[in-house]
Amino acid sequence: MTVWIFRRLIQAVFVMLAMTVIVFVGVNVIGDPVEILISPDADQAERIRAIAALGLDKPLWEQYLRFLWGAVRGDLGRSFVFNEPALQLISQRMPATLELAVTAVLLAVVLGIPLGLLAGLYPHSLFGRLAMAGSILGFSLPSFWVGLMFIMIFAVQLGWLPSTGRGATVTVFGIPWSFLTRDGLAHMAMPAFNLALGNIALVLRLTRSGVRENMPMDYVRFARAKGLSPQRVVFVHVLKNIMIPVVTVLGLQFGSTVAFAVVTESVFAWPGMGKLIIDSINVLDRPVIVAYLMMIVLMFVTINLIVDLLYTVLDPRVRIGGAE
């Protein structure tokens, strides 16, 4: 087990390293930040000074090595625009995004699993058919459009929910949270649901197909032949088998949800990492872009590790690092 985790960590380091190369080269290709950062009427001497100050006068490999050396010590560079450490900028915005993403995934679990169970147990009912049709919409409607429609209906027409920002927050451990106030929750409702929509559809479909697959199995019939209540058969016997794929997918989806919060955050002006990264790309603020992507990679690697560990809890046949 320890060996296994150690091996996974080493793998993770290599993934991160590969990622730094790709990101670093990629960011260099998309454009020259100097053109944007330095005012057009600056003279040549000023330009050269500024380029030297940003470290852009060095060849790419040297810039990269400097970055790596900094990264090892926890310094991912300073933002060209804000002149603050990039990591600090991101970690200031991260709680807002995480709050949104966690809420979205929770919504997916709380709504997707029960709806999927119902749709799986009664596949030919009106509800079962509606759930399937609805889930296709949940997948395929573009999330920015759905977000705009939400604003149209619930903010503009009905006036029930606020359309932008985080609302009132409460600071816990020095971090502001929206979900602790009524106003914050009202602000979070639309963006969280918008972000959750695709996940709800996904979990619903996974759960439904899991139920359909498991119900005809012998172990279900045997459980019924033991005289167990239908509730126990579904919620203990079947659900525990279904949770294996659902947890895997949800884990992977959590990463994507954080990464794709960019769109939702832009639509609802949610002050999270996504909005920061969009702004940074616009002004080619390289250190922030690189730092953001590194954070996302780190998150994916961590989540995958956690999902693998959860697997052993859910499926006793999986034994990590065993002889098999």
Next chain:
Amino acid sequence: MTDATLVVTNLQTHFQMRNGVVRAVDGVSFEVRRGKILGLVGESGSGKSVTGFSILGLVDPPGGIVGGSIKFLGRELVGMAEPELRGLRGNRIAMVFQDPMMTLNPVLRIDTQMIETVRAHADVSHAEARTRSRDALGLVGIPSPDERLSSYPHQFSGGMRQRGAIAIALLHQPDLIVADEPTTALDVTIQAQILSEVQKLAANFGTALIWITHDLSVVAGLADDIAVMYAGRIVESGSVESVLDRPLHPYTHGLIGSVPSRNKRGSKLRQIPGMTPSMLGLPPGCAFRQRCERASEECKVSPPITHPAPERTLRCFHPQLELAA
């Protein structure tokens, strides 16, 4: 019969398929007495498993019991409300399935799966339920049952899993156990062990047993009575000795002739020509007539149940009285 545990009369279980009705069980009657073992024999698809599931009320749509009666200790099971039926399942009537690899839930521990069965029917503490489960495991010959309780099914071998499933069936000392080919998937040595233990248990607890199988040799050694099923009907029944020694139905003859034995070594194995007919759109009359060398025009009408001897039933116009070669 006053000590009959189960009396099935003219049971009909049909499946409504898109392209017709499958009469999986079509007018089956039999009874099982306390402490006795009935061997229900037939080829795959003859309706023996569906008969078993019908008794437990576990036939799922599109299937359902459309007629007949199942009387268990005098209580009618056909049409019984689901909660009442659930109170009997696993409690007074238990079932053991064919494939031990599939019947235990792979992600739940053995103790969880046993304790839930105990507590579904008896208001006992967790600890008491665990003790009973351990005792049941010991009863079916699983060594060090205390430790084995905390195992997962995949840590058991096939034979042990089937013992586990049988232990679950025995938890409430049921009056009836329906065993659906429980030893088919096992090695012969394991099969022999399980058979002898089941026989002992039936005798000790007075449990009636329906042993569904396609293996005549198992029935010969285990059962008291035998019922031969073909295409949803019992074509012949009676005590094991009388049916196996003096089979009357041509199908029973064929079945017995198909069993390899030492006496017939070197000679060609007899087979029943043709194959089991499709249950969908079965023509009227005797279902065996296309494969039967004795069939005549008369067989296009369904033969009635006759009693050629006391305690024997037969559905055939042309019983084969001479012994099979």
